[in-house]
Amino acid sequence: MTYEYRCKECEQTFDVIATVAEKAAGIEPECPECGSKETAQIFGAVGILSSTGSGGGFDPGPPCGPGMGAGCC
Ligand SMILES: [Zn+2]
Secondary structure, eight states: OEEEEEETTTOOEEEEEOOHHHHHHOOOOOOTTTOOOOEEEEOOOTTOOOOOOOOOSOOOOOOOOTTOOTTOO
16 A cells, blocks of 8 residues: 655655555654654545446437438448
8 A cells, every 4th residue: 555645844745655554553654855754644535536427418319220311221
């Protein structure tokens, strides 16, 4: 897992790679910029995957059949 943190000292943001177990145990990442441990995790908006697949509005047109004009089928 990758967790995003921001340094409270210098506002630097950085990624911390840790396992879920490590995260649960509590990790204190150091700021790579100034070495401060005054960091806070950033809970970004993860998982905003808009899916507009409900259909609607698309008309496939009339089915082919006898009496249809040229160009049918
Ligand atoms: Zn810093």
